[in-house]
Amino acid sequence: MRPLVAVLLSGLALGACDRKPAGPAATGPIVVPAAEVRGRQIDVRVTMKGYEPSRIQVRAGEEITLVFLRGEPNECAAEVVFPALGIKKELPVGKPVAIPIRAEKPGEIAFACGMDMLKGRLEVSAAPPI
Numbered sequence: 001m002r003p004l005v006a007v008l009l010s011g012l013a014l015g016a017c018d019r020k021p022a023g024p025a026a027t028g029p030i031v032v033p034a035a036e037v038r039g040r041q042i043d044v045r046v047t048m049k050g051y052e053p054s055r056i057q058v059r060a061g062e063e064i065t066l067v068f069l070r071g072e073p074n075e076c077a078a079e080v081v082f083p084a085l086g087i088k089k090e091l092p093v094g095k096p097v098a099i100p101i102r103a104e105k106p107g108e109i110a111f112a113c114g115m116d117m118l119k120g121r122l123e124v125s126a127a128p129p130i
């Protein structure tokens with residue numbers, strides 16, 4: 001079921017893609033204070049198309065900081081929720097929000113808007129052998 005949903009969603013995203021700049025900071029790295037970032041910074045832009053990127057590859061045990069930047073005022077995107085991690089954050093328009101995460105186990109960690117309409121996921125792979 002899950003792969004089918006993913007294919008459908010990515011098809012929708014492609015169909016709606018017109019690559020217009022969505023205001024300030026629509027491209028390039030998102031800037032947040034260094035003190036808010038632990039480990040690898042991964043930028044996620046929130047647009048009417050959803051989360052970009054919506055699939056994020058990490059390794060188990062890796063420390064990452066997702067930096068969300070909501071680029072449009074639609075209320076749908078006003079918060080992001082990671083149900084499995086107990087994380088729920090407001091995303092003010094145009095203000096980057098850093099969310100440090102450490103995925104302990106291989107698998108998937110879903111995130112979504114507060115209405116569960118926009119969806120994304122962390123794809124956590126096993127840590128490489130030492």
Ligand SMILES: [Cu+2]
Nearest residue numbers: 076113115117
């Ligand atoms: Cu929503």
